[in-house]
Amino acid sequence: MHRKLLIDAYKKAEKEEGLKKKTHVTLFLSDYIVEDSGEPYGEKILRIHYNNAIANTNEKVELKNFAAKSLCNYLGYTAFSDYDTSESVTLVNSKVNFFIKHKIKFLLVIALILGTLLITSFTIENQKWMVWKTNHYEEVSFNIEKHSLNDLKIYNEDRINYFKKVKPSCSTTYFTRNGNEKLWYGKNNQKVLEFFSALGLHPETGKTLKPITEYMIKKYICEDFNKN
The missing domain is CATH 1.10.260 (434 Repressor (Amino-terminal Domain))
Structure with missing residues (x-):
């Protein structure tokens, strides 16, 4: 007391x-x-x-x-x-003085938070999105009722046009005339080997795909393959 x-x-x-x-x-x-x-x-x-x-x-x-x-x-x-x-x-005056002294800081922080929320909301609404569908990417609207956040990717025109999951065979062209790879591979979540038409990340695992090699072609696709 x-x-x-x-x-x-x-x-x-x-x-x-x-x-x-x-x-x-x-x-x-x-x-x-x-x-x-x-x-x-x-x-x-x-x-x-x-x-x-x-x-x-x-x-x-x-x-x-x-x-x-x-x-x-x-x-x-x-x-x-x-x-x-x-x-x-x-004690009351001290609290009031503290608030007044830091009022500008409080207002700036609040303004920054509100600005960030507005910019984020605007970006999400106007940003183009895509999702992986079976063997290719498709453009979609931002709708978390239809698509999970993990499935939604920021739109990439190259991914839409050139990145596909393919089923190669002995007749597939695996390399350019200069010897550059035209096929990439990686395992899905079930550890099954899958092949893709362009370099990128595996749509399921997010891991970087590897360029095809003569060894991989002969072992998993066409044992009679001859690069030359």
């Missing part, structure tokens, strides 16, 4: 009376209480209450009424109720 009152009184005595040691402050305040109230208040009990106050424990700090009134007088208040009210007003 009187924790803050006692701490404030000690701080004032240290600052204004030039007292450095806690025992000297305790003696000064004890004498002040006696002179102000006419009632004795020992140094020992005052020191115990002060130690409890600064220890931040659950120990109750409650002075005698006359002692509390005297310390209030020392701090410039006529009664504890005046001191208590002053502390409440100060």
